[in-house]
Amino acid sequence: MRRIILSTESGADLPNDLAEKYNVQVVPMHIIMDGKDYLDGSLPVQDIYDYYERTKKIPSTTATNAHEYQEFFASIREKFPDCIIIHIGYTSKASSSFQNAVIAAEELEDIYLIDALNVTGGLAGIVLYAAEVLEKEPDMEAERFVEKVEAIVPKARLAFIPGSLEFLKAGGRVSNMASLIGSLLKIKPCIELKDGKLISTKKYRGKMISSTEKLLRDYFNGFNIDRERLYFIYSIGLDERIKQRMDEIAKENGFQNIRWIQAGGMISTHSGAGGFGVAGLEQ
Structure with missing residues (x-):
């Protein structure tokens, strides 16, 4: 064959x-940054965030x-x-x-x-x-x-909370982003993939550690995810305490094989530092 x-x-x-x-x-x-075209993976993700801190400009993709x-x-x-x-x-x-x-x-x-x-x-x-x-x-x-x-493909479920709404807004990829305008400093939106589109579905209030816990519990309640596969996604800057808590909740729900995935340059440019996401396949 x-x-x-x-x-x-x-x-x-x-x-x-x-x-x-x-x-x-x-x-x-x-990734387009400071007028230069970089292949995703050819520069450290931290450079993207350092560039934003220096210039207050968000790279494009x-x-x-x-x-x-x-x-x-x-x-x-x-x-x-x-x-x-x-x-x-x-x-x-x-x-x-x-x-x-x-x-x-x-x-x-x-x-x-x-x-x-x-x-x-x-x-x-x-x-x-x-x-x-x-x-x-x-x-x-x-x-x-x-x-x-x-x-x-229809059984793959992704949900995440971006680390920075400024990055999310600048990326312009969320279909209903307009619904978030005016509340950017007060909420942490849950972004999900619906029929291939990025959609803001839920809005969490409070600190990131409590918002990520709510997100994960909602995710497990909303989807019958195959216990053999679970992926956590994070962008640089996510609090280690959040990682520990996410692992605990996942194991409480029967997941033993959990893989953490660091967001690369392409995704980090749209989510900002300190973002968290979860992905799995429905049974």
């Missing part, structure tokens, strides 16, 4: 050790373009001749990256594109599910494999 190679974008925040373990190929998105995708897919084929590429992409509802991948793949054979309709840990959860399926059944036919992954 021909080998299947998985790929995704840097906006999945897939930890390096897991990308290496499952041989997932990752294409970088872009751009998608991987079609030419970059062409080169990316070509490099995969060069490393793995005669492989089948299955690309699991960042939600098309918040970035043009997936559409650019579609354009790049038009003249290629044996490549499948899956719109994960998710970002960061939600996207990573889908990619890792796919990797585990492939590890168990490496000879699975590509069409059947794609069907299994596409079936799990």
